[in-house]
Amino acid sequence: MIKMKRYYFLLLLIGLSLACRNKETKNVEVKTKTFMVDADTILIDTLLISEKDTAFVIKPKVEQDPSLQEKKVFEINVLFSNKKWPTLNFKEAIGADLYLVKDLDGDNRPELLLRPEWFSSCWASINLFSIKDNAWKLVKKGSMYYCADEYPLAKRIEEKESKYYLITDSLADDKFIINKNEIKF
Template sequence: MKAFKAIFFLFILAAVYVGCVSDSKKIAADKTVAVVSPKIVSGDFNGDGKQETATLIKPQLNKEGTACLDNNCMAFIRFSDTTIHPISIKHCIGGTPDNLGDLNGDGRDELGILPDWFTSCWRDYEVYSYKNNEWIKPVAPIPTHCNQWEAKVKPIEKDSLNKGYVVIRYSEMVKDSIKTKSKIVSIK
């Protein structure tokens, strides 16, 4: 009976080991996919009434993941509608594009992104609007800090009371602490 229990225990231990190895391979594969798969968002970015997808294409990094293979660390946002010009973002190693909705009332969704970088919790949130077949920045870059993102504070929203204005939420160093502040600004 002891031999049966020992064999049964070894069988269970082997099954658990195989399951763990399988799960760790799956997790490793998922991590690989997460690193190389593009971030995609959809919206009507050119105002034609049809949904397009926007995909962030990251620059290639060296083996150590400490530098870009090109000197600019240039990422691109490309669109499923190839008539929409791509957005080039300098000093960006990743990030997720956001469909911000139609912030300025022109019938086109605005696009936002917080570019990832190697270091620093301070990063500018960028907003883009497609006008006259080119991308413009309808508001100045919004300075943000990790604290703001960890608290899930949106950096920009349409001002429901004032047409043509948005509410900007930004991070600022005040004395010895970082504060999230807000202001209302016009949008192009």
């Protein structure tokens, strides 16, 4: 039995060395931030933003914050499983809904839509970010009517012929209106 385990271990080592010998490696510079998280005051949301990429939204635990009325600034930080993407810091938010779109500006990098969560109101900003100089840069900002939490941002984006559209809703003269606007630079 021991000889059999050694034999399997030897086969595993040979297999690994054969699999790795023709692989080319590249050095990639990765800049990350370290966050100390206090579980009493901070929450982390995990959002799947594509088949391979996950975002981690580090946000304040506002219902547990006794200084809520005194606090003037709320902010979130978003870390990504893709280490080539920098951390995103966003002020005036207590959470976020994210959507990763394909390259819109021709730089072979995806862009990111961020809808910040806030305390109240059905109006929300919608922010388009692009990676420029190894940082997320806000390139376009708009607003949307957003009162139905059962329809997250991912269900409000439509892709058609390599273009993206944001679907928003509003109420005017007691009629429910749906708007569809192209997302572009």
